Amino acid sequence: QKEVEQDPGPLSVPEGAIVSLNCTYSNSAFQYFMWYRQYSRKGPELLMYTYSSGNKEDGRFTAQVDKSSKYISLFIRDSQPSDSATYLCAMSSTSGTYKYIFGTGTRLKVLA
């Protein structure tokens, strides 16, 4: 079993839809939870960074962390064609080198 599981998609939605992206994990030591957006042939861009459980909102993006279920989500409201990209979740514990463990990424296509 992988430490972080993420559905690779692709996920296709119409423009304006609410998008829900999810990851599950097995390591209860994870305390930091991140979402990145990666366009083709580009480096990942940090979208959301959260510590421990709860919600965090930034514009059209909302990140949720449920540590009891070992489940994190990223919601995108009013999705746009420019949101079409691969979304990677990442997690880190509080000890050691703080290296991130990444999900495989979910490819999202927002159709105009």
Place this chain on the structure above:
Amino acid sequence: GAVVSQHPSRVICKSGTSVKIECRSLDFQATTMFWYRQFPKQSLMLMATSNEGSKATYEQGVEKDKFLINHASLTLSTLTVTSAHPEDSSFYICSATNTYNEQFFGPGTRLTVL
């Protein structure tokens, strides 16, 4: 803020040559830098963790003599692919971590070995 640059963005070289990739944090000092490799339509594979002034820590299966990492300052790390071969062709991405443990990625370097 939090900009990380990589140079070059793209490099094509002949088999057997060495290639150096630079990673710089432009507007913050990076406590740690990481080097990743990414194959098409796959996720990031961590190669090594680099701290300024100390030896890099390599992930299992990564040849440290092939992928030389130098972390000369709090804003610069370099990855040298020595004696490159076609199987080393890939997308190499660095990231830099600030004091809040946020990782910011560079734009990546596409290496093609002929």
